[in-house]
Amino acid sequence: MRIPSLRGMSTRLCATIALSFLGAALSAAEAGVAELRRALPDVHVAGDGAAPRMIYRPGGFLSGPDGFLGGPGASGKAQPVAGDADLARDPHRSVRRFLDTYPAIYGAGSQLDTAEIAKDAVSPRSGMRTTVWQQKIAGIPVLGATLVAHTTNNGSLVTVGGRFLPDLVQVAARNQKRTGAAAAPQVDAAAALKRALKAIGTPDLERKQVSSSLSPGPEQRQKLGMPGVHDTQAELIWFQGDDGLHLAWRIRYELDHGFAYGSVVDADNGDVLEHRQITIVCGDCNAPANADPHVAHVAHVPARAVAQKQSAATPLATKAAQISAAPFNTVQMRVFTGESPKPMMPGLASPNPYYEPPTVPSQLITIAPDPLASPNGWCNASASTMGNNADANVDHNFDRLADRRAAGTIGGGGSTLTFDFTPDLTVAPQSTTANQDAATVNMFYWMNIAHDRLYKHGFTEAFGNYQSENFSRGGLGGDPMIGTVQTALGRISNNASFTDANSDGVSARIIMFLFNQVTPERDSGLDAQLIIHEYMHGLIMRMINGGGVHYGGTYWPQGRSMAEGYCDFMGICLTADPNDDTSANYPFCAYLTRQTSPDNYYRGYRQYPYSTNMSADPMTLSMVPLFPGQEVHGMGVLWGSVLWDARAALIDKTDGTTGTNMILDLVLEAIKLTPPEPTLLEARDALLLADVVLN
Template sequence: MNKKRFLTAAMLFLSFISFGQNYNDAIKEYLSNNLEKLDLLEDDIKEWKMTNEVFSKQTKVRHVYIQQLHKGIPVFNAVSNLTLKDNKVIFVGNSFVKDLSSKIKSTTPTLKAENAIVQVAEQLKLGRVNGVELMEELGNNNFVFSKSGISQEKISVELVYQPLKDGSVKLSWLLNVYQLDGIHWWNIRVDAKTGVILQKNDWGVNCNYDMDTDTHSHAPTIKKEEVKSPVILIKKKENLFELDQYNVFRLPVESPNHGSRSIVSSPHNIIASPFGWHDTDGAAGAEYTITRGNNVHAQLDDDGENETIGYSPDGGSALNFNFPLDRDGKAAETYKDASLTNLFYVSNIMHDIWYQYGFDEVSGNFQANNYGREAALTFPPTDGDEVIADGQDASGRNNANFATPRDGRNPRMQMFLWDDAVVKINTGSLSGKYTGDAYEASFGASLEENPITANLALMQDSGDDPLQGCSESGLDVAGLAGNIAVIRSSGCLFVNKVQLAQDNNAVAVIVVNSNPGRFRMGGESTTITIPAISVSQELGEAMITALQNGESLNVALTGTPLDGSFDNGIVAHEYGHGISNRLVGGGGNVNCLSNQEQLGEGWSDYFGLAITMKPGDTDTTLRGIGTFTRSEAITGRGIRRYPYTTNMSVNPFIFSDVKDQGLGDGSVSVHGVGSIWAAMLWDLQWKMIGIYGFDSNMYTGNGGNNKTMQLVISGLKLTPCNSGFVGARDAILAADELLNDGVNQCAIWEVFARRGLGYSADSGDADSFTDQTIAFDMPPESVLPASKCAALNLNTETLKMFTVYPNPATTLIRISLVSEVKNATTAIYDMNGREVYSKKSDLKGTVTINTENLSAGIYILKINNEVISYSQKIIIN
């Protein structure tokens, strides 16, 4: 250790001791005096240790994370966060296990730590374990073993207690195993007696982005010649980073579908990245001329082997990353430089933007060098963890992921290619090129490697539906030979249809969706060698009709992959997993988002939406996630069930919809749960913009969007480990108290209550997604004083809430009400304050107002009675 690092470590260690002296007594006193409030027994708080202590510059409070222990052994995820101000505990997110000692039957393992590695490898089918070697003994049954032939990283093994759903707590070995394919970074607890896996969670969050009938697929890995980047160091030069420039989809442009590339010069933020994006030593001048630096190392992984150093584009001594981009019919490798440059840019932007709101060194952010800034008070200092961002990763397809280990270890982002089949009809009435209508199947030959041109032929048999392709009975074999078979999707497995077509000499298969829209065909086969695609019902049925009318359709099928690194929203989403994992529970514990009602996907969707907002957007602008990777219009839903909008007739999600997010096998769709939370956060963003306006300065702006971004980051630090919706809601409310003296409490409650997360709502068991209690009520006067919400009658049980749509409108608007509003005056005013519509009546259900006589422009809708005052901007086109 060099002298500078030694002194830093020593200072941090002394600070940690000082912390213990200053705050230990305050925590003990609070826990002892609040056992009933915390729902704990006196014995439950006797033994704990501090794992993190973080001072937040934004809220001016100290977040302390304490780990529950029993006889020196930690209880997995029993990490409570306490917020202190002026040496007093002001907020607690409790995750301690109640009546712990009575639930523990054993404190001594019978299974050896090294044998636990073998047990995990067998149960997860990770391959043969070899070369198990103890590398380090950290004490108290805490070990580090070699990679043992099954892991990319050394395997840590620690003795813990694992709470189970039945209320019991079992002694367990906790192992960290980073699979060789890089897809999963397992955090596993195995019974310390039997070796059976009790629970596991994945540090590598795999965002399969599947919706409805889409099925996640992995195409065969295509091996390419490996080209390694040299570690390029450049001669130091004063202010060298001021010369850097990048040709990218500059924010707020979300993807190639949303706008064009442009040159950005020196886009780093001087506070978050004081030495630029290519520095690592904290002295003027860059260390690297490639897409590597203090925050991110973006590299190619087109062989899917997760090498430490892969190919990276070189900007030369001028750091000029201006590379050409031509995606039209081109293989992804031809534009890898442009792709990796964009991945490097967005990842660094995410680092720099969210640094302003509190994802900084002390809070466990991702940096190779903390530049001597205050580090989280864990020991040793926790830098050395810049993001490893793998572009065009060949270990997967139609996917992306982000693996977040604890502070001080490198996270890894994997950005994959997305299949996008192109159908070009060369003859007949449907002649033309069709993009956005087809997907390649997860099996069969790749169209990227094997484009096909041939005539179409209906695959008809003698069944009840002769175009299902499920039976050889009456099959027109001669008509299929040398042609592309056209089949409807229902009746039998996709692989059976395609196999039957192949057996009868078809050269490719088109499967037509039996429902509106398009879908992705799943399935596995080692015998299918021809390409197969699925097409939308609209295009497919038009083909069928043309063929039935006797037309000859010659079709060219090609596969041009879409590069996920060009979708800034997806890159931001993945990086966002790292933010939420490091902030909930503190940087020393990244397992707090492993319960069934966890909201990680929602926070990540929000991060992507927030940084791609544009000045012209409105609260009803439709925002999809991943519309580029689905070849959709920018107003599409993308990879979620609904687009994000405050218009509840378009996105109707409410809290009770969480129970409907099951996958049919007892597990939960984390994307489904997350998108409900993101809908609420997006409503909050627009509620705050309505109050404070929009500011396009994402770093230091003062608009409602900036204030919401701050609430979200500060709220993450306050969110309890293993939290559900209610805990996360309360954390945002607490953040507003700390940041803004609670001036936005009414607005925040309105937003959450509108979608059923009101005062009386209950998450139930946060490890269940089926036991929520929905409520639309506002808090009582004792909780939310009238001074903070003067315009509302806070003694009523339910806030009278309104949904106004469509907005923008043309000839009419509708007002949907949760409950009846008596004796209300509904009025519309133009921007000069002139009343252009007024009516007094009782409002119930859905009310329609004719606006065809109003000129195009912006108006204010107001609804008032003796207890309610409501207003909303409306736009008439």
């Protein structure tokens, strides 16, 4: 069994393993939770009672539109009721009533108005509102002191969760010596960066000069420049220590070996208070010695604007006026419209080590951007693989600067743009400019496909999507997705990675390497499944629990495996023909991993193909302990399989297009409703709750 109650769509998860731990000491918050349980016996409290990560009911809402527990709409889809005028005046009415009724749980009832609303976004698919409140002292955020709530379109409370500090005014008063020093940290950002570098064992970098550019404001946000250290940003935060609040620098940076890190450094004495690796890798790779594989799936470092190396360069940070122009009536691109040059979906019914799928030619197609998601098209006046949603380029030496972008040919009196590069797959990918440009165009195409498809189902500007210009639709612009192909030649291979600042307004980066298990090497920029997989990591970082979580909230193995499963699922779902056989086998990234094992084309990059057939894909929750060190990619197949089962069931009950759209709606709403640091069972509950919200 995979899931026992997902409306018959999957039976892979069953409650055979205890996945939550309760604190031993009774606290005021735990007493509040106990009182809540008496009112709502079926309520689920994610995390220990002293600091619930999220509170929800798997099959219904916490309250009706009036804010009272058990009120109209609390057991299912809420309907408009009298009092909607009050809701218009205060869309957070049910949140306030819940917090006031159970003030001990979060200590937030009387503090909601003193916190800053960091996000207030409405889902275009369900009308569900996501609100994130952030506590601040002297204009500086308290790290982790956020409250996140979801309410229906008529105000019923769906979930609430977070880690608000109770009595913030008193906390600030008790820490007056520290809070009063907010404007003058004793350790500046440059010194804090050097302390962080020392902590991870890079003494050669400590002696180098650091330059900085400071933005106005109490957080003193700044970009730091240093040889060998890239995409470095720093900002002041309050860190909650055992002995009270510490003014600290939160710093994000990336080293030459390609791994990014997030550190928190005390601004008073330079102590490193927190440190984690924040680059996500798609599999085992030649990581640096000081990279911690157990934290390789968290958030990600800010990717600075990529400057063009070519003489006719246009920086990524192109002015909004230029980006917002759509100068071409027709844009054509030569791409692989299937998942790779050797499509394998549906896959083999059984392993066949002698089978080699035929190579299909790339196709010159006229692109059709979604008019809502990309109102000004995919390309801008640069006439290259750089636009409002994405910037694709080659970076052979991995210096974070574009070696080249593919340049289109302008015709039709300036009205048409054509990218027509035919790859030669019989020679090394990097050996010809045509191969380099073909991979770049393919990468650009599939990043834009992911942008437009996911936009349709709810990854919009207000929820932190990746765009240079946001068209006054909410969120922060200036952050198109960056994608590099043929990266780090001769240094890193057989992998891909994703790095994001978990900060709207700062670009993320998908990094694609060559795969060398076969000669000639295979270019991951030609594998759409892997491109979408990495893109999906960005969506999860910015949308999980509404996006109000430090570094994405997927620290521990089950949360990270959930993310991997979502990414695998999306990579296959957006490249599979929705009308193909739902009971067949579907391998993930089989093209890139040829010859890694005799059954590679059967199972792809994972231990099993994705399949509703339990003999082909036997993953269940009981198998989780079998993965050494709880390896997240292996465990992620379980969650991906759950989603694949659900997709198949919905298609079988409707049709290919309808069922696919239904599962995509469910997935994106479920990610918003997933608590930080989730268990797989909590991820299941989020999917069930999304079904209630949508239906």
